[in-house]
Amino acid sequence: xxxxxxxxxxxxxxxxxxxxxxxxxxxxxxxxxxxxxxxxxxxxxxxxxxxxxxxxxxxxxxxxxxxxxxxxxxxxxxxxxxxxxxxxxxxxxxxxxxxxxxxxxxxxxxxxxxxxxxxxxxxxxxxxxxxxxxxxxxxxxxxxxxxxxxxxxxxxxxxxxxxxxxxxxxxxxxxxxxxxxxxxxxxxxxxxxxxxxxxxxxxxxxxxxxxxxxxxxxxxxxxxxxxxxxxxxxxxxxxxxxxxxxxxxxxxxxxxxxxxxxxxxxxxxxxxxxxxxxxxxxxxxxxxxxxxxxxxxxxxx
Numbered sequence: 001x002x003x004x005x006x007x008x009x010x011x012x013x014x015x016x017x018x019x020x021x022x023x024x025x026x027x028x029x030x031x032x033x034x035x036x037x038x039x040x041x042x043x044x045x046x047x048x049x050x051x052x053x054x055x056x057x058x059x060x061x062x063x064x065x066x067x068x069x070x071x072x073x074x075x076x077x078x079x080x081x082x083x084x085x086x087x088x089x090x091x092x093x094x095x096x097x098x099x100x101x102x103x104x105x106x107x108x109x110x111x112x113x114x115x116x117x118x119x120x121x122x123x124x125x126x127x128x129x130x131x132x133x134x135x136x137x138x139x140x141x142x143x144x145x146x147x148x149x150x151x152x153x154x155x156x157x158x159x160x161x162x163x164x165x166x167x168x169x170x171x172x173x174x175x176x177x178x179x180x181x182x183x184x185x186x187x188x189x190x191x192x193x194x195x196x197x198x199x200x201x202x203x204x205x206x207x208x209x210x211x212x213x214x215x216x217x218x219x220x221x222x223x224x225x226x227x228x229x230x231x232x233x234x235x236x237x238x239x240x241x242x243x244x245x246x247x248x249x250x251x252x253x254x255x256x257x258x259x260x261x262x263x264x265x266x267x268x269x270x271x272x273x274x275x276x277x278x279x280x281x282x283x284x285x286x287x288x289x290x291x292x293x294x295x296x297x298x299x300x301x
Contacts, residue, residue, distance in 0.1 A: 105228030192240030193219030
């Protein structure tokens, strides 16, 4: 008897015949011809040196040896099926390093949530960079780049909108205790401002509603900053009032380090987008990080 392993397809056809008690129905199930099924069973019988079926014009029945072989064949096929499922799950299991480049203010806000991400997906590692420049995910090798504002269309990247922002005014409690409460736009004009310098070099004025329209206020600057980290630290240090995106400020408001000033002057801000280099398929490791960012940034403040 030939001791080499029989072809899996022959075993599968044998099991199909046994289950259907018919060569014709087995052929239909296996999407092949009745002749191919018959030849597969014949090959198995030749290898095993025994008859597996009793064939009559009316019925197809397993022999005693056929019954014995069917049990082993089902076990083998079930084991292979379970192995395929396990291998597919392994391919889908998020594993590996994800290179994430995120705007400074947003990064400070979302970093505390990464503990939950790691607890859920312990085999995903974050390679994290916080900066406010316009990074190129394709040229620089980032898996995900998160930026604030509208983005130009690109044939090299997928762009996903994560959330919208609100522009709000904040100050430290120590500053308000020293300078007094801020109750109106007129009070706001007299404050020390923490002003952001854009990449273009221009100072960014505050934009607030007044009389049904948006106006710009350029307060006396106590400090000029060019990154989100410096903006937050300056407010916490009591250096003045700043206009900051709500999701950036939220953790510090919750901790009592910032006070939301004149909430009636909140205005809609820019959207937050994630940029992902185009590919045939997004890896599971990248997908779970992207989904986490979306969940966190869309959650109520």
